[in-house]
Amino acid sequence: MNRLVLARKAFRDSRVTAIGGGILSFALALMYVLLFPSIRESFEEMDLPEYMESFAGAAGSYSTPAGYLATEFFSAVPITLIIFAIVAGTAATAGEESAGTIDLLLAQPIRRWRIIVEKALGIAAAVSVALLAGLPGIFLGQRFVDFDIGPLRLVAAMLATLPLLFLFAALAMLLGAALPTRAMAVAVATAGAVLAYVVHTLGMLVDELSEVRKLTPFYWSDASKALIGDFEVWRSLVLLAVAAGLVALAAVAFERRDIAGGREGGWWKQFRRGRKGREHAPVEAAG
Amino acid sequence: MYAVAARAYAQQMSEAAIETRGLTRSFGDQVALDHLDLRIERGEIFGFLGPNGAGKSTTIRLLLDFLRPTSGSASVLGFDCRRESVEVRRRTGYLPGELRLYGGLTGNQTVALFTGLRDGRVDPARAKRMAAELELDLTKKASSLSKGNRQKLGVLLALLGQPEVLLLDEPTSGLDPLVQRVVWEMLRREAEHGTTVFFSSHVMSEVEVTCERVGILRAGKLVAVEPVTTLKGRSGRHVEVSFAGTAPPPAVFTAAGVREIRREVSTLEFELAGEIDPLLKALAPYHVVDLRTEQATLDEILLHYYEKEAVR
Numbered sequence: 001m002n003r004l005v006l007a008r009k010a011f012r013d014s015r016v017t018a019i020g021g022g023i024l025s026f027a028l029a030l031m032y033v034l035l036f037p038s039i040r041e042s043f044e045e046m047d048l049p050e051y052m053e054s055f056a057g058a059a060g061s062y063s064t065p066a067g068y069l070a071t072e073f074f075s076a077v078p079i080t081l082i083i084f085a086i087v088a089g090t091a092a093t094a095g096e097e098s099a100g101t102i103d104l105l106l107a108q109p110i111r112r113w114r115i116i117v118e119k120a121l122g123i124a125a126a127v128s129v130a131l132l133a134g135l136p137g138i139f140l141g142q143r144f145v146d147f148d149i150g151p152l153r154l155v156a157a158m159l160a161t162l163p164l165l166f167l168f169a170a171l172a173m174l175l176g177a178a179l180p181t182r183a184m185a186v187a188v189a190t191a192g193a194v195l196a197y198v199v200h201t202l203g204m205l206v207d208e209l210s211e212v213r214k215l216t217p218f219y220w221s222d223a224s225k226a227l228i229g230d231f232e233v234w235r236s237l238v239l240l241a242v243a244a245g246l247v248a249l250a251a252v253a254f255e256r257r258d259i260a261g262g263r264e265g266g267w268w269k270q271f272r273r274g275r276k277g278r279e280h281a282p283v284e285a286a287g
Numbered sequence: 288m289y290a291v292a293a294r295a296y297a298q299q300m301s302e303a304a305i306e307t308r309g310l311t312r313s314f315g316d317q318v319a320l321d322h323l324d325l326r327i328e329r330g331e332i333f334g335f336l337g338p339n340g341a342g343k344s345t346t347i348r349l350l351l352d353f354l355r356p357t358s359g360s361a362s363v364l365g366f367d368c369r370r371e372s373v374e375v376r377r378r379t380g381y382l383p384g385e386l387r388l389y390g391g392l393t394g395n396q397t398v399a400l401f402t403g404l405r406d407g408r409v410d411p412a413r414a415k416r417m418a419a420e421l422e423l424d425l426t427k428k429a430s431s432l433s434k435g436n437r438q439k440l441g442v443l444l445a446l447l448g449q450p451e452v453l454l455l456d457e458p459t460s461g462l463d464p465l466v467q468r469v470v471w472e473m474l475r476r477e478a479e480h481g482t483t484v485f486f487s488s489h490v491m492s493e494v495e496v497t498c499e500r501v502g503i504l505r506a507g508k509l510v511a512v513e514p515v516t517t518l519k520g521r522s523g524r525h526v527e528v529s530f531a532g533t534a535p536p537p538a539v540f541t542a543a544g545v546r547e548i549r550r551e552v553s554t555l556e557f558e559l560a561g562e563i564d565p566l567l568k569a570l571a572p573y574h575v576v577d578l579r580t581e582q583a584t585l586d587e588i589l590l591h592y593y594e595k596e597a598v599r
Contacts, residue, residue: 005403
């Protein structure tokens, strides 16, 4: 009955991600599908540059629903939801620390790793709701326009994308547990995501980056292949394994750290104040 | 097997409620807690005193394994605070000095959350009973509660798991005197049932009424551990005497245990240690218009200890 009480709380705390991201995902999916006939018409008349085609990946081009979804929905929505995932991930421990609520939580008879693992599950559920809300958006759009792509392929594309979001949420949790402030964790995780995305997209065009691109999570999350019926499950499993590894590292980082409490960067401020020398006032935050 | 369990239980019962051995914590070059050796018996109400930054909260956070010691060790009810921290926290109720609750949760939801984290080993009727006693509305969101009501909820949460040890960081701060009394009655009742209460405070009247012993910390060092009666005896009180006409020379009263004397035209101000009776007898020959006495504040008592320590 009391199982996963923290996972449920983390899901509730991530409702902005679940609801906000879900509405965004649903609305964009519906809009993209409804606009498909006119967009296909416009693009058929023009000769697309190589870089535009390359974004559609294995799915090919804008003229097919698969290529169109790969280029539009599965490009814009994941990168947006990654930001939501990062915000939710850093809220897990760094957010509780800066809010000061971590004290009551840590005073309970639970291991710290359990806090990390349960929160990771709650956040993963919230992120899943946000992305999967795109599916009913696509299905609804299909009722109004000719958009021929099977539900299994759509689900597969979602499953190829979800681990990408999990990975960035897990990275955010690790940074939140390891860095002094939540703001710092958000900044570093977001910078990492943007850098990885840029390397990934440029790597599709530039030979010099084609190998480096394979190091970015975006390379391993290939919705375009899933959209044409070539879902490579192992790629998703690689991403899931990395995400799980990051959660494990977050648990280790959180387990090892001091919780000075009360205010953001408490332990960091104390540490720095301590390093300034003995002539300074006693540690205020440690009372 | 039962014999082993019984031995473990007996061993546990013979352990102190809280014991620290050379407990030290540094932040960089700064020593926040310096070789703290402290033993608090089961069922004791122990006050932990000291100014901000003395190391009171650091001690509590080390006991709960929020912070890790630089050296030394601590145990609660015989359980090591590092290796067996879950067992320590299972038997401990904690009220943070800077209490922060989940603003979006109601009192009932907060209680349900922490009940869940205690594996449901909480009597649901107990929370309701305590809320009624504290006149606390558990249907309101924490964010809409006044500071006093938030503190009440914090006290309730600390008591939720029927702890054997209570670690309370300034438990009655922000509460009006009436509620302070209710809270202390609750805590005293817990103590009567064998719960050890370890709390930090700045309120002398609170320490006087509730504590059996106090520990005084200064800059991370334990300066004194004394029964409250001893502390009060040494702390002294202010006495202000107004005379009809010119006040007599202060030297007249030095034999009456007076420590410091300030003189105005018709008023004398004393710092009195011990009983007041010798002073009253010394005043008897004079025409006293008014006599006011005031217990020395906790700060003054602490100052007294710090000065003593600084001289050493």
